[in-house]
Amino acid sequence: MSGVNLKTYAENTWCPGCGNFGILRAFEMAVEELSGEIPVENFVLSSGIGCHGKIVDYINLNSFYSIHGRALNNLQGMKLVNDSLVCVGFVGDGDIYAEGISHLVFAAKRNADITAIVHDNRAYSLTTGQFTPTSPSHFKGKSTPEGPPEDPMNPILLMLSAGATFVARGFAGDIPHLKELIKAAIKHRGFSFIDVLQPCVTFYNTFPYYRKHCYKLEEAGHDPTDFNAAVEKAKEWDYSEDSEDAKIPIGIFYQVEKPTYEERV
Amino acid sequence: MSGVNLKTYAENTWCPGCGNFGILRAFEMAVEELSGEIPVENFVLSSGIGCHGKIVDYINLNSFYSIHGRALNNLQGMKLVNDSLVCVGFVGDGDIYAEGISHLVFAAKRNADITAIVHDNRAYSLTTGQFTPTSPSHFKGKSTPEGPPEDPMNPILLMLSAGATFVARGFAGDIPHLKELIKAAIKHRGFSFIDVLQPCVTFYNTFPYYRKHCYKLEEAGHDPTDFNAAVEKAKEWDYSEDSEDAKIPIGIFYQVEKPTYEERV
């Protein structure tokens, strides 16, 4: 499917080496591979504001470059009026775990048939490096020079308890794996959530750590239909640990079929 | 401590038989019993908007009658500048599970040393009966005459995964039990959460059902220090079930000690 031209003329202004490049590449590949089944004009992207948000300027597909925290609701609105659209949100960890957390929780609760890809660099990067909900308490940001006075949230656990029907974690440093996750998420009917570990080489370069500690759920025999097992796996790494024996599972934690919001409305 | 006069001259405008009376009574009793340890002038209440919110007009204690969804943040602000205050939020299910869900999740994440008492009548009652996040899908509200097109959220599960250090459920129909929960919540250092099953006799009279199906965790040998057990108990009743063999646990699901937000800031 090399016929799809997904590049725009926009100048890419991410820092060299940024984890966002991996997400961009994985998504492009996923679209190319899906383009036999899904006409490209049916894709709609939406994004928050932040380094992550720039991705929609770089992809030659329909897009609604939204404001901080709201992209998932723009997508839900689209899907309600045109069910043939394939709605993918590129959102940030500051964006959707802080500003827009209410919308994330409810997109999951409703089982809206959209996909949320979280560029989780564990920093507000475009605003020059403050802590986000997934920053560990040793993260020294500009608003908290001694680290945030609170522990990180565990978005995987939160999404499981909010009712998401597809819960996954990817790593921007493993593009083929991430591509497969994105394809699976897009194909999943209902709300799909991928927390993508996306190193920010400028404010929080987690590449080496993730490379060392990530392992794949599917290779570890995890059963993604088992909710309790998913909870256990979600707890395996809690976003604050940075020890040498941490194990960070990536892959699909949980997937279940349920009627979608759009079907029920 | 019968010396404490907690009544105001405000006319009570709740419907006769409303579950809110039980919460009011339980709280008054808790304050009276605690008044030996806590000077009454150190209590500060805050509330959202809704039938539940009226409670602060009826209690002769410091109060900040807030707007829809925001009371917990008002309390967090207070606590940050005056640590001797004892901050109690009376919030609604529409109020804090919908409009203000972001604040609830973060109060829990931060372990802010405040108490949230949710008047969970599973309806927007003051606005005449629309569905809320805890309404079951068979709830026929004014905005969804055929029932909401989404399943209810499980706030107990959500709070557990958000990091709350005191997670409980009470029933407005069991005042002595609720009073003890409120006392324990207030005494708990850190974020305390009580989802109070509060029947709304006008829009969703759940009194008979709750009376029949509630049982007490402490009588069932539940260990509130065991997170996994708490998750299991949270899942026992999921806010959508209304069958004849449902079992609804009330009491403390989980309690753990952790440094508070105010200590860490």
Add this chain to the structure above:
Amino acid sequence: MERSVIIGGEAGEGIKEAGNLLSRVLVSIGYSVFTYHDYPSLIRGGHNFSSVRFSNEGIYAPVRKADYIVALDDRSVKRHRGDAKEGTVWFLDEKVKEEVEGTVVRLPFRGEAKGVMRSSAVLGALLKAFRIPKEEGLEVLKDLKNFEENRKIFELFYDSSQEVEEIVEVEGIKGEYFSGSEGIALGAVDGGLDIYIAYPMTPASPVLHYLAAHKKEFGIKVVQPENEIGVINMVLGAAYAGGRAMTGTSGGGFALMTETLSLAGMSETPSVIYLAQRGAPSTGVPTYTEQADLLFSLFAGHGDFPRIVVAPSNALECYLFTREALNLAWKFQVPVIVLSSKNVAESFFTQPLEREKVVEEPKLWDGSGEYKRYLITDDGVSPLAFPGTKGAVVKSNSYEHDEVGITTEDPRQIVEMKDKRERKRETIRKFFEGREDTVSVGGDLNSKRVLVTWGENWGVCCEVGEELGYKTVKPNYMEPFPVNRLKEELEGAKEVIVVELSPAGQFEKLLNLYGIKPTGRFRKYDTRPIFKEDLLKFLSGRER
């Protein structure tokens, strides 16, 4: 011939329903009815009342005093004793202890009927009093869920109550009996609504409830999201995808939407927000009225972008202006605010309603060449295409952008886009310029004394204006403000009195902004409507 009836009792015992049932009967026998519903923010108890005013001539305003007062409890007597005239006839529940003067009919309303069913009891008593045939009452009761039970109660009271005077059938039906909220809902549907997305908030909720109840019949979707920010962003998403979407809220919810309002302006996404004002600031007096969100609605959202604000004053205008609002939003790709207030939204009017679908096609992409969402055009309006269109890549953007919709920080492109949006503002201004109907005129048309007002005060101003010899003038659009048309109507006026419901005089400030300097002002802000007596008194006071 004109009469007015007050029905008072507790919340939950069918006060509003009684008012509406009575009104419907009166409308069906040829009267013009205006009904004001007064209720506090509670569900049971307290004191509700409905004031039904009817006449064989068109009326659109509430009066304080009543010829008939139905009181289901003592509190109602106390509250309305001052509203009685000489000769007022009282219908009291038999348990009422308060004393009243004049004719009294005692009936066992509470003893014989439960809850909302009391409305049928009240209807029975009043129709008997007016010697209106039983059948007229049964006709309106037919639509109720529990027709049989209601019928029984109605007949019981009809049969056991007393006649007072004859209210005869009059010629010519004056119109439909409907509320502003129903007007909004029907206008939206006839303007092509695809989806209504709203979070409950008084006094906007009746629109949500009405549309939800009739969504199948109207072929629309109705959804209630998690909060107002979620709502308005769904609205924008739906519109971007080609669906006509609308929301409704009150001041607090609107405040939450303002960040996204600015996004609608920047992304040029058609959107309609119905903003029903209530007692403010903050939670305020939620079930009562005010007009103090005017300047907020005009200037809400950061940055400069064109918008349209329409301000209906009665049910028919609600219908017409909302229907137009949807078309305007899509014609110009701007946010349109429909600005009402509690007594436009929740009062019932008798007006001719001729429903007609009016759905204009917006400027659409012709399919040739590369699609550019923000094509620079002379009129500032770029052709629309929607996702799912082969050959088009539709890029909407909250950042400043180039024609394609890709982010730009280039000063020249920024100026070009801002100029485009300002040209659109001008296009909109010109669209309305010269249109007669941007301003309504009434009262004594030849008078040099003018009442200038907006929104819910229109009815009372016109009536009082006619009686006391004032011309009345009302802008129907607050943005673009029909300044020339308004000045035309004010030309030569010796006296210009601004009538509004804002303690700080927001409407007067707006007039000032456009160089109009009123000579006097009547500001009411007890959150109750301007009763006819209020304005009469104020103006008579001035004459002396």
Add this chain to the structure above:
Amino acid sequence: MERSVIIGGEAGEGIKEAGNLLSRVLVSIGYSVFTYHDYPSLIRGGHNFSSVRFSNEGIYAPVRKADYIVALDDRSVKRHRGDAKEGTVWFLDEKVKEEVEGTVVRLPFRGEAKGVMRSSAVLGALLKAFRIPKEEGLEVLKDLKNFEENRKIFELFYDSSQEVEEIVEVEGIKGEYFSGSEGIALGAVDGGLDIYIAYPMTPASPVLHYLAAHKKEFGIKVVQPENEIGVINMVLGAAYAGGRAMTGTSGGGFALMTETLSLAGMSETPSVIYLAQRGAPSTGVPTYTEQADLLFSLFAGHGDFPRIVVAPSNALECYLFTREALNLAWKFQVPVIVLSSKNVAESFFTQPLEREKVVEEPKLWDGSGEYKRYLITDDGVSPLAFPGTKGAVVKSNSYEHDEVGITTEDPRQIVEMKDKRERKRETIRKFFEGREDTVSVGGDLNSKRVLVTWGENWGVCCEVGEELGYKTVKPNYMEPFPVNRLKEELEGAKEVIVVELSPAGQFEKLLNLYGIKPTGRFRKYDTRPIFKEDLLKFLSGRER
């Protein structure tokens, strides 16, 4: 003697730091420096530049043209070729391929120094060019984290670069070199700040960062909550409990706060919101400037309630006005908005800064009788008490309320409370009435031609005004608007030209509202500041 220097390169290679280091040296040898920092919304790459303008006389505005241009890359040469004059000296990285005219010094900036360290290289080259002794440079480098490394690079470039002209030490230190953001932060601290609560947003974040970095020294708390709605509600809670609390944000974040702004008005909770404007609407042009949130800031929030809006135009005013803002908020128990814009916030000014704590005691409860949070008073201000006070029950309320703070729906009590708040508005108006400093005046004081402006354009208007013979006038308070004082200054003017950064002319609308009709207008909205040349050209164009 006046010079200007442009330093251009990529984000992340110390452009801003180079500008500030140079400026600090220049200030330390007696110059007045104004520095404009221009950067797009990205973290690495792109094109940043800083424009350092200095003179032995006070200067407060940016110029386009530069006497010295340092370009670390080709893009910088391309972007700034048009900013060169005849005789401009270029300092180019040795790898730059673009050709330039005139004197060129080539240096291995990128080869020898990494990232932000290049700032020291640039400093070395420029100090050498100016024949400023090395020691002066070392003095400012001392404060850096990596002093040793920076020193080495600085000396390497100082030693290897060329002299161009002598910039001599001049007499009398002109002041401190600080930004508007630092002014805001210090003003808040000296106004008694207890807690700063904010969510990051350009261009308000520097205040958050500065206060967070110095919180121990200042004895304050600094917290970053989940979103702006969470923020402003914490601010109100903190204030209710007796803490002086403040937040800072930009347009989008402010929009989210407006529901709670109305709550502050209703509950009469003292609160200070710093609103730093940027390119709008929506996400807009986030690192550039605009003045199009003016009317939003004045009318944001549903309902009528008094507020104060102050608009500083430079770093010193930021300090003074913010310090006053905290005191005003507590004196009158109202929300106060400190309204700046990107080039007030992020430009650096050289101004005398005399720090002094000014913390006025608010009106406090005297402890006698029953405490009533909303006691009706003549001036509309009720005595404060805070929770934790024995004998006081402090009840704050978002609903309309009685004196104690309990909800009311009674029309008489409603009017009483609204009247009280309107009296407070009047008290505030009177407080400012007659105060000279509500309006600043500059330029050619005797001219009948007037430039009227606000905020960040003040410096450029004054300078150009002086040169071309215009009087310049600026309101420092946008609410209460000093209309009389302004009219006084405009009296007899033949020409009144309004200078602002809003395509739709928001400031002009505000002037219109108060009956002031400008005769001409200069509106810039490419989101860049008004460079001196821009205004000179516009005004000269008019003369011909």
